[in-house]
Amino acid sequence: MSKFITETTPNRPVYYDNDPQGDLTTLNLGPTHPATHGVFQNVLQMDGERIVSGVSTIGYIHRAFEKIAEHRPFYQITTLTDRMNYCSSPINNMGWHMTVEKLLGIEMPKRVDYLRVIVMELSRITDHLICNGILGVDTGAFTGFLYLMEEREHIYEIFEEICGARLTTNIGRIGGFERDFNDIAFAKIEKFLAKFPPVLKEFETLFNRNRIFIERTSGVGAVDPETALNYSWSGPILRATGVDYDVRANEPYSSYQDFDFEIPVGTTGDVYDRFILRNEEMWQSLRIIEQAMEKLKKEPKGIFHADVPEFYLPPKEKVYNNMEALIYHFKIVMGEVDTPKTEVYHAVEGGNGELGFYLINDGGRTPYRLHFRRPSFINYQMYAPMSGGMLLSDAIINMSSLNIIAGELDA
């Protein structure tokens, strides 16, 4: 790892005397660069094609979510979480809902848990599809990307059917879903389950044993498990190094303990391993969704939220026609509901790793303090040190396979 640029006088690199002959070039990779897929700036010191050292500058789309969250009632914070990892926003939404449910001690019906699992696993697939598709594009294979984007579109159509939105979903409510899944949504999920495996199989055929792809990716960005843990990595990139840490298995939430699935791990932690691992995780997600669809058939129909009228926003028809619903609506919106004065940490396995919500509650209308443990932010800090010594083109695919999402990085 590079030792040369270690300081920034606010974010401008200080060059130590590592360039006596003036051979090195400074290259601004970003903030807007077509190969970085987001707002990332890295100031690199280059020796020809090779990176000597680098400094990451982040914060270009910082929106002060933690400050805003201190001024919003719980149910309005969901829309903030959408905009963190916007490739898999339903996971963020439900992670937040489950945090509040944990705070309030709400017992969720199994059917809601399974519906949530379906949505979360679908969004995990979209997240991995984007990452692996883009990795293909960055290594020069555009075809696979197009195949996958069609399937991603089908998942977004399912989300559209469930909640009306596609990217920033605001899906569900504290205590469950705002409405039940309709028949079209279930039909679309069934159709996706039938149509997606051949596409993913075809995608794997294009890449897995492709010699150009293997030579391009294998050995790039290899990380050993000790370093990865030392940098607090989580998610697919940590598992690619061989550490089997997955929040879904370690601390099951939303009834993940009812499902039979495997946690794939890699061996070397390089870009190729991460790619294979994400593909394997998609197969596992499909397995989970299939199981959840089976389990749903045994659950009583029509239950889509927990019976907690003091926390779950009632439907508008009831608010206008029913006194109790009106009272609860008023109390929830005006923050009259008493909540425990305590603190809670809840983590879910997001698309990029452990997505944590640390909530300190003082019983008021809004959180006293809400902190998001954002996996992209924590995973990304190793990027500049690990780029030292890499070829520029390798550093680009390394960034793609870390799957850093700018919204989650900057919050």
Added chain:
Amino acid sequence: MGKIANQEIIDRLNAKFSQQIETISEPYGLLTFETSTALISEVLAFLKTDPELKFNYLTDITAVHYPEKKEALGVIYHLHSLTNNVRVRIKVFITTANPNIPTATTLWEGANWMERETFDFFGINFTGHPNLVRILNVDDMTVFPMRREYQLEDPNRIDKKDYFFGR
């Protein structure tokens, strides 16, 4: 869930640090305790390297501001023992006048940006940090915006005051 009971962690800490672990609680099963700036480095190092406990994973570092308290700033660490599958939360309270706390970057490289973020928003000075500069906010910002005295919006606005909402 965890393979080690919270009480055992407390016993081990007390044996090592002779009752200087304070305000122990377990909100939702997550062991929470307070310690002091003098001890925090040792406590973290002990938790990380103890062969039984093995809290080798630093989940998060963040802070909280209670302006009405004497020691107004709280630095909060979340550690995770992956082998035992158990978490702890450690809090250290410091004053706004003297917001210094030893860095954890000597134990975990990953603490680097977490501490920079905490410095950026709360002005906590992690002594010994290799590069404690702002990370998300603009470089020429002069305040620490997550402290409670800084309003989110124009402070002259009254339409969102809590007393309109019954509080």
